[in-house]
Structure formats: structure tokens, C-alpha cells
Amino acid sequence: MTVRVLTGINTTGTLHLGNYCGAIRPCIRASRKEDVESFLFMADLHALIKCQDPSRIELSRMQIAASWLAAGLDPEKVTFYRQSDIPEIPLLNWMFNCVCPKGLMNRAHAYKAMVEANGAQNEDPDNGVSMGLFCYPVLMAADILMFNADFVPVGRDQIQHLEMARDIAARFNNLYGVQENFFVMPYEQIDDELEILPGLDGRKMSKSYNNVIPLFEGGRKALAEAISRVVTDSRLPGEPKDPDSTSLTQIFDAFATHEEREAFRDELRSGLGWGEAKKRLVEQIEAEIGPMREKYTYYTTHTAELEDILQAGAAKARKLSEPFMERLREAVGLRSFRHLSAAGGKAAAPESAPSQKTAEVASFKQYREADGLFYFKLALPGGRVLLTSVGFESGRDAGQTVARLKKTCSLEGLAASVVFGDGVSAQDVEAALAAMKAEDERKAALKAQKNSAG
């Protein structure tokens, strides 16, 4: 079974080596795995929250798209697109705005920090808070849920946003998902092994510390110039040096094999000059980044080609988002008027309104309990619970068990993983599963009929 992994990239500013080692490189490597389906997008609607300079917006998203492609992202394997090219996302954002309690947003860390900072300066609490900023997590939920991602690789600062996305998904499912759950619960994927590259001064490389080494911008010259400013002690060539006295060695490590790392350290211990060591570092980085920079320069000077790649990515994404949005519109009642006139003015959407039969069909719901474990249950529309699962360590395991039940309609091998509802037998559950499957097949057939009828 493949898992769907989705992440958004902020498109403000330009990229540095820390972004490359900590996000771009690991993300591209992960996207090459066989059993993952990757979605990667430029969060350019989010960028408008922070930046109201049109030419910066334009340039930054272009440069960042070019950087990812240059670094080896394969747009055939990954669905690579700009958020703003998918009109279903802002529409879903609105649907979510309408079911998301304001109180949930009041609790968002980023927003709360701004309100507190305003308070500390005796400013109006709303000073500098746009509706875009306030509702940032809702748009992010729409990004993720539009494509029903299972996992979202993000930094720890985004964990709360994922909680909010699940909250919103569950609310929507509860309100509108009488017959089916529209959204699966997405979970953050936090990689504790990720390389945190130190900057020129040894602190984490970050624009806010002004200690960055540019990734592509400015070419080899800018790279060498930045590296010449890496802080070292004042030992002279020939004097033994402590390899761990400077971030130079750690930056070297991020681009070297185990043997190369050891050799570099040995040379420093036996007196390699800092100037020479810096030259070696430039060479070491260039061996990996140099060929990518050529591609980067190509894309940033052939922007029509870049545009075509992103348009193709958007088309691929919309193959999913368009039909899904159709279903969501149906669900909330934004339906075609044709069904109304066919029914003589009475609201009756033939394929969507629950018929007597469909109303009886059970459905799965997945959720997470306070114990941190992942559960699912099978319940009838009226609320009668047929089956509850034991707690699973991961959402993925729970999801796979649900998928297996749906597919096989059998409880074989699952005796230890499920608990029956009051007065419910294994036969009852298997009959309910079979009915669900039959209903799915009926819907698929109806849909195929509708499509072939044009």
C-alpha cells in the first residue's frame, strides 16, 4: 500500500545551504522511494500573508521552484505544483472557514505570540494581524486535506497546525460525512535525525542570524565569499587544530563520505591552514552543488519551460482536486439545479441524497484518543457501533487495517484487534462490510454511467 506524503514550501526569500541539507535533500531522497506518493507545492497563497511586494513574490516562487528541480526533484514522480494554481484549495479553505470555530484559531501559537508581543508594547492586540494570518492554519488544512495526505513532513513548529487540520477534518466528516468520511486524518512526520546545519558563527544557519551560506544565488563566488567568513580560531598554518573548534568541519561533514570526514579532521589536527581548509570546503560543496547550479541557472533563464513544468504539475493535481471538490460541493449542498427541476421543485439529488438503502450502510471513522493511540470504529448512520478497534501505534497501521476490512469483508486474523459492539456478532460485521462494498460498487457503477452519458 502506498502512503501519500505532502508538504508545502514557503516562498519568501531565497534558499541557503541549511535549507538544502535540512529540507530539500532529505525530501527529494524520500520522494524517490517506491511506496510513497509525494505531493510538493509552493505555498504561494500563504506567502501573500507575509509579503506584499509583488515583484518579490514573483521572483521568490520562481527561484524556489527552480531550486527544487535543480536539486533533483523529479516532476514525473512527484506531483509538484503551485498552491495558487489549484482553485479548489481556496474553495475548500472557505468551506473549512465555515465549520472551523474561531476559538480554535485563537489558540494558534503564532497568532498568540503576536497578540502577546502587542500587549507587551502597549499596542492594540490586533495590531499587524491580518485575517490571512489569523486563518493561516485553515488554509494549511485545506492544502493537506484537499489531497487526503497521510503524512506531512514538517518541523516541530508545525505540529499544532496538523492538530488543527485533524480537528477541522473531523468536524467536516461529522457534519457532512453521513455516508462516507471525506477526509482521512493527516499526521505530522518529524524527522529527528535531520541535519541541522550550523552557520558561519556556529549557531543554526538561519536568515534571522545573518549567518547563511547561499545555495545557488551569486554562484561559486558568493559561496566562496561566505565560506571565507566562517569563524575559526587564530592558529596559523602548521599549528595543530581542533577540528571541532569551528562550524567549518560540520558543514564539511554534510557534504562528505565517512572517509572524507576522517581525512579532513586528520589534516586539521596535523596543521592544515584555515585558508586551505576553507578552499577544500568550497570544493567539497561544489562537487555536489556545482552541477545543480548549472540546472538552476538554466531554469531561471528558461522560465517558460519552468512554467510548463508547473502547469503540468497543476494539471496532475487537479485530476484529483476537481472531482473531489465536486463531491464536496454535493456534500455541502452546492448542487446542480437540474436535479431540483427533475424532482418538480423538491430537493432530491438522485445520486447524493441518502436513499432508504444507503442510509443503512455502515461506515468507518478513524480517530486518535488521549492515550496517543490510533483507533477506528465501524458504526451505522444512527450511531450504533458494530466494531471498535484496539489502539494502534500508528495511524498508518489503523488505516491499513480498515483498508483490509473493506477489501476482504472478513474478520479473519483480526480477532485480537477488534471488539464487537453490544449484541453484535462477527457475522453481523461481515454482512455490514459486504453491504458497504456492494454500495461502493453501486456508486461506482452509477458514476461510470453518468460519465459515459456525458
Ligand code: TRP
Ligand atoms: N506552514 C508551513 C511552514 O511554515 C508551510 C505550509 C503551508 C505547509 N501549507 C502547508 C506545510 C501544508 C505542510 C503542508 O513550513
